[in-house]
Amino acid sequence: MKAKADFIFFREHKTPNSVRAAVAIYWIALSVFVVRFGLALRTLPFSAHRAPMITVFGLLFTVLIFEAFAIAQLSYGKLWARNVVLFSTAFAIVTTAYSLFANGLHAQQNDAIGLISVAAETVAGLFLLTSKSTAWFKSKIK
Template sequence: MRTETKFIFFPSNNTPNFVRAAVVVYWIGFAVFFFRIVHGTGVPPFLTRPEVEGAITVFGLLFAILIFHAFVIMRLSAGKLWARNVALFLTAFFIVTTLYRLFASGLSSEHNNVLGLIIFAAETVAGVFLLTPKSTAWFKSKID
């Protein structure tokens, strides 16, 4: 049995607006995450062998996380219930860790800048959008 996977980056027009808005927010969050990784890490130091191995490991892990994140958003766009559950779990994890960092270290320009707080608020709202009755009904109707 062979299944064909299509790359669906954004939901179709018959998708509830809350789901469409959540997908857009998740893609924006993905872009910010990608930019922060590229901007924050820069060029790895390639001076000695342990530094090369560490840099390759870190970039490999970050690359794997980015691929998984993009895959979940694409499957969310396709209406997969498991992708919605994974997105909700990751959003809840993001909320808990961000709130912990805010209360533990306070609001600093280094860890929690304005863009980070905007993404935090937007992804929180996107998670709520995925829990609306219309969104839930749409995901349940897409079960194969």
Template sequence: MRAETRFVFFPGNNAPSLVRAAAAVYWVVFLVFSVRIVVGVGVPPFSTPPEVEAALTVFGLLSAITIFYAFTIMRLSAGKFWARNVALFLTAFIIMTNVYHLFSDGLSSEKNNIVGLLIIVAETVAGLFLLTSESTTWFKSMAR
């Protein structure tokens, strides 16, 4: 018995509008996150072997994170309840770490720029969209 996996990037018309809006917000945040990684990492120095290993390790970890994040959003769009819970957990984790950095580093820190704060607000709103009773009912109905 083989399970078939479809690539679903956005929820269908049977999904509540708040779930479709949350998926769209998560995709926008994913794109901004990806662009910020590419711009922030830049070209690593390749002068010594330890630096090459470190650069490859960071690249591998960031690639794994972005692939997992995209997979979670795709499964969220397909109505998977576990993906909703993972997205809510990641949203809570991002909010907590950014609030910590906001209080420890201040607003003028490189980590706490306007784009970062907008991402926090957008993910918070998307998470709240997923917690509505209509969204929860839809996810539970898709599990059957």
């Protein structure tokens, strides 16, 4: 007997390659962010007040879950998900640019992995704005 597992991220084969690439890039960028955030947590002093830290981590966790849900909905052609992901990409670009100008390249949040991740998200956002992608998302509106 041979077992076969199908991992279906796109229900139909008509999904443009630019959307497929953008979804893959966003999943990778989100995974990199979660790993980097987890590694950064190890260096935090936990002698500080716990209630504000739990609140901040809870809010961040909620945002990350919503971002993951929006990325998953891109696969189904949801226009609202594209808008949410594009907004979060624009927010990441603006905050990274501000951090670069304010702190320079030597700042901890401006390391090579972070900059590459934001650059990849920028490319993914541009993929979502191509004419084929836009037409595909608009064709999914019912």
